Amino acid sequence: MNQTVDQTPRVPVHVSIIMDGNGRWARERGLERVKGHFEGVKSVRACTEAAVEAGVKYLSLFAFSEENWNRPAQEVSSLMGLMMKSIAEECATLMENGVRFRVIGNFERLSPTLREAIAGLEEKTRDNSRMTLVIFLSYSGKWDILQAAKALAADYSSNPSGLEELSLEDFDKYLSTAGIPDPDLLIRTSGELRISNFLLWQAAYTEFIFSDVLWPDFGKERFREALAEYARRDRRYGKVK
Ligand code: IPE
Ligand code: IPE
Ligand code: MG
Numbered sequence: 639m640n641q642t643v644d645q646t647p648r649v650p651v652h653v654s655i656i657m658d659g660n661g662r663w664a665r666e667r668g669l670e671r672v673k674g675h676f677e678g679v680k681s682v683r684a685c686t687e688a689a690v691e692a693g694v695k696y697l698s699l700f701a702f703s704e705e706n707w708n709r710p711a712q713e714v715s716s717l718m719g720l721m722m723k724s725i726a727e728e729c730a731t732l733m734e735n736g737v738r739f740r741v742i743g744n745f746e747r748l749s750p751t752l753r754e755a756i757a758g759l760e761e762k763t764r765d766n767s768r769m770t771l772v773i774f775l776s777y778s779g780k781w782d783i784l785q786a787a788k789a790l791a792a793d794y795s796s797n798p799s800g801l802e803e804l805s806l807e808d809f810d811k812y813l814s815t816a817g818i819p820d821p822d823l824l825i826r827t828s829g830e831l832r833i834s835n836f837l838l839w840q841a842a843y844t845e846f847i848f849s850d851v852l853w854p855d856f857g858k859e860r861f862r863e864a865l866a867e868y869a870r871r872d873r874r875y876g877k878v879k
Contacts (some may be wrong), residue, residue, distance in 0.1 A: 648869040649821035651688060652696035654844070656836055657681070659828025659852030666852075672716040677723055677854035683731070685860040686773055690735050691768050692865055696818060700771035702838050705742060714772065718752060725755045729762060736768030742814045743777035744785075772818065779838030786812035815840055823868045825861075827853045845871050 657678060664674030685737050689697040702717055728823060732739055741756045748756075756775075793802050810816060820840045826832075829850040833841065849856065849866050872879070 649843045649865065650845075650868050651700065652819050652821045652823075653694050653696065653865075654698040654821035654824045654837060654841075655685065655699070656700045656824070656826040656834065657853040657856075658826060658830055659879040660854060661684040662828065663717075663854045664743050664854040671713060674852075674854055675717060675720055681856045682724075682729075684736065684858065685861045686769075686771055687735070688858040688861040690737065692718060692862070694820075694865075696770045696772060698774060698818075698821065700774045700777065700834075701746055702743075702777070702833060704776055704778040705835065707747060707776070714824070721773075722752055722755055725759050729759060732759075732763050732766065732771070733738050736766045737763065738772060739773075742777040745776065746783050747776060754775050770818070772815075774836070777814075778835040779833070779840075780835055781812050782837075783839055785814065789815065810840040811863075813839060820844065822879050823864065824846065825849060825864050827851055842872070843875055845873065 660674030660678045662674070664671050667673075685699075686697060686807070689701040691701055701721070706717070707714060715835060722829055731737075739759045739762075741760065743751055758839075786809065790809070794804075815837070819844070821837060821844045823846075824837070824844045824849045827849050829848070831848055833840065837844075845868055851860055
């Protein structure tokens with residue numbers, strides 16, 4: 639192959655999604671916001687299937703931010719209930735499709751029951767290798783960087799001069815996403831043009847796609863279109879081609 643041709647792999651290894659717009663989807667139909675979250679689960683299924691079919695290795699979904707704890711208690715508890723329900727219902731499909739399940743976030747405020755359910759599904763699916771589905775739950779990018787900095791400070795407290803040798807790759811290992819490649823593509827639905835404290839460090843060179851479609855309407859076809867758009871992008875990483 640000609641060396642000057644862009645050799646970026648055409649299928650992203652890691653696709654990340656800020657699933658936004660469930661509340662507006664429901665309101666537009668005169669329904670309670672929580673109905674939008676329920677409908678959003680269908681899009682999660684569809685995109686997971688499409689990602690597996692396309693050969694994506696990591697699909698990560700921003701399901702609940704640390705800031706989302708500030709929503710009305712009833713919405714928060716519905717969302718946690720939905721998480722419990724999905725864990726119970728999706729196990730068989732994940733096993734059939736060879737999908738490993740992981741959850742990342744600040745678990746301090748999660749109920750012990752939910753934590754157990756998460757750990758159970760992570761354990762059951764741990765040997766699945768076709769794709770990893772990562773759910774970001776009670777996550778924020780600043781929390782992640784701060785917890786990494788704290789763990790790093792503790793590790794180096796007796797050896798401060800070791801910090802001089804610290805590389806970016808070493809720092810990566812302290813993040814909650816250690817071992818997961820940075821996202822190649824980040825999709826945000828619902829027309830909002832912001833990152834809302836999601837993957838701040840990890841999205842340094844990620845390609846962004848902002849879609850006006852509300853998350854429950856996103857589905858398989860839109861996901862495929864996003865992959866096609868990614869394939870047309872030219873990733874330069876600051877270099878000249
Ligand atoms: C995304 O939909 C789901 C979560 C943040 C939990 P929203 O609930 O933010 O829906 P909108 O943005 O209010 O429409
Ligand atoms: C971001 O959506 C968080 C998730 C999708 C889980 P929000 O709806 O919470 O973000 P803002 O408030 O519009 O920035
Ligand atoms: Mg929103």
